[in-house]
Amino acid sequence: MHLTLEFGGGLELLCESVKVHNVNVDLPKGADKLTMKDLLAWVRTNLIKERPEMFIKGESVRPGVLVLVNDCDWELSGQLDTTLEEKDVVVFISTLHGG
Amino acid sequence: MEADTKHKKPGTRLCCACNQRRAALKRPKTLEQICRECFYAVFEEEIHQVILENKLFKPGERIAIGASGGKDSTVLAYVLSELNRRHNYGLDLFLLSVDEGITGYRDDSLETVKRNELQYGLPLKIVSYKDLYGWTMDEIVKMIGLKNNCTFCGVFRRQALDRGAALLKVDKVATGHNADDIAETVLLNILRGDIARLSRCTSIITGEDGPIPRCKPFKYTYEKEIVMYAYFKKLDYFSTECIYSPNAYRGFAREFIKDLERIRPRAILDIIKSGEDFRIATSTKMPEQGTCERCGYISSQKWCKACVLLEGLNRGLPKLGIGRNQGLNSDAKEDIKKDGRTKSIESKQCGSLEF
Numbered sequence: 116m117h118l119t120l121e122f123g124g125g126l127e128l129l130c131e132s133v134k135v136h137n138v139n140v141d142l143p144k145g146a147d148k149l150t151m152k153d154l155l156a157w158v159r160t161n162l163i164k165e166r167p168e169m170f171i172k173g174e175s176v177r178p179g180v181l182v183l184v185n186d187c188d189w190e191l192s193g194q195l196d197t198t199l200e201e202k203d204v205v206v207f208i209s210t211l212h213g214g
Numbered sequence: 215m216e217a218d219t220k221h222k223k224p225g226t227r228l229c230c231a232c233n234q235r236r237a238a239l240k241r242p243k244t245l246e247q248i249c250r251e252c253f254y255a256v257f258e259e260e261i262h263q264v265i266l267e268n269k270l271f272k273p274g275e276r277i278a279i280g281a282s283g284g285k286d287s288t289v290l291a292y293v294l295s296e297l298n299r300r301h302n303y304g305l306d307l308f309l310l311s312v313d314e315g316i317t318g319y320r321d322d323s324l325e326t327v328k329r330n331e332l333q334y335g336l337p338l339k340i341v342s343y344k345d346l347y348g349w350t351m352d353e354i355v356k357m358i359g360l361k362n363n364c365t366f367c368g369v370f371r372r373q374a375l376d377r378g379a380a381l382l383k384v385d386k387v388a389t390g391h392n393a394d395d396i397a398e399t400v401l402l403n404i405l406r407g408d409i410a411r412l413s414r415c416t417s418i419i420t421g422e423d424g425p426i427p428r429c430k431p432f433k434y435t436y437e438k439e440i441v442m443y444a445y446f447k448k449l450d451y452f453s454t455e456c457i458y459s460p461n462a463y464r465g466f467a468r469e470f471i472k473d474l475e476r477i478r479p480r481a482i483l484d485i486i487k488s489g490e491d492f493r494i495a496t497s498t499k500m501p502e503q504g505t506c507e508r509c510g511y512i513s514s515q516k517w518c519k520a521c522v523l524l525e526g527l528n529r530g531l532p533k534l535g536i537g538r539n540q541g542l543n544s545d546a547k548e549d550i551k552k553d554g555r556t557k558s559i560e561s562k563q564c565g566s567l568e569f
Contacts, residue, residue: 123445123453124285124441124453125453125454125455128454177472178469178472178473178475178476179468179472181438181441181442181445183445186238186446187236187237187238187239188237188238188239188240188442190239190240191227191237191238191239191240191247192226206445208441208445209453210285210437210438210440210441211455211468211472212284212285212453212454212455212456213282213284213455213456213459
């Protein structure tokens with residue numbers, strides 16, 4: 116599944132300072148859809164090159180990281196249960212820095 | 215057509231305010247689902263109400279906005295500018311920036327403030343630690359090590375803001391401290407038993423008896439909403455953690471607050487409310503306010519904290535002024551005479567937590 120992932124608020128530093136990633140994510144074995152939960156695991160393994168604890172805590176993002184799917188707060192679409200579709204845009208923004 | 219079906223997935227909700235547009239975010243404050251346009255409106259209106267209800271400004275005042283180039287101060291500059299215009303506050307707004315001399319952090323964020331100056335049309339003044347104190351943060355950290363950095367920086371920054379504000383001849387300073395910050399501060403002060411600060415830290419206006427009063431228009435504004443506002447409006451801000459902050463004690467309070475917010479977002483405002491309603495027992499002794507003998511700045515001790523810290527730096531005594539019962543004001547004077555080293559609670563080995 117082709118997706119566009121964006122990292123902001125300093126998170127790009129964990130992905131070698133690249134803010135926008137166009138990726139192709141395989142569905143998990145035997146699954147018929149891709150959820151945010153699957154995507155997070157994929158990002159953790161494939162894109163985060165350092166300090167994963169800044170991005171992920173347990174199964175979800177670290178508290179203080181905002182997630183938007185197609186410019187829409189993932190809290191509205193079920194957070195980890197949000198299903199993703201072809202060409203979706205997912206944005207991760209960290210709020211954990213000085214203001 | 216394709217776009218329509220894609221956005222009308224099962225579970226796509228409508229804004230609960232206008233009932234027309236697609237909801238774009240869930241407000242932590244109220245748990246409401248709201249679209250972008252209604253979010254802008256309610257975000258700006260709530261801040262306007264906070265300004266009115268707390269009488270933060272008077273027409274004709276000159277106001278310096280503490281601007282770091284970060285998310286809070288950028289959004290504050292943008293919103294205050296906008297509200298000043300829309301509701302005719304009659305204010306003269308300025309951007310005031312402090313250069314602590316932290317390479318790779320502050321030099322980049324100052325570029326952002328310079329852009330903000332042009333983008334928002336607000337005149338900018340930058341004051342630096344080097345000019346004011348003769349030390350940059352980088353030089354200070356080289357001397358004191360990676361502990362207590364925020365203690366030095368915070369104390370110096372507060373004075374730097376006042377000095378800058380005096381140079382600009384403003385009547386007040388507005389800072390971008392948000393609800394999350396204030397809730398963290400309440401917790402920090404409880405954890406440290408700092409009763410004096412606990413009684414002051416939730417005030418929306420502080421320092422009215424000092425050189426320049428300051429206010430926090432974002433006191434009830436959630437950090438998440440500030441970031442969402444900046445994101446949707448595509449506001450230009452700088453977002454990297456200060457390189458010295460991972461060692462800060464505040465980090466623990468922040469982690470805790472963020473975890474709490476996930477379970478019960480309202481907790482942030484409730485902590486602030488608890489902080490506002492604390493009453494100190496009359497039997498508790500509180501420090502009295504006077505002025506610093508050396509520089510005249512507001513102080514509860516003979517010398518203000520900045521002077522104590524500076525003295526320590528200039529004399530090569532990095533622990534001077536750090537920890538309880540410290541500094542030139544009490545028995546520490548004798549300790550210096552005795553053996554050149556000061557007694558301190560934290561000269562004990564106590565892991566990585568330094569108070």
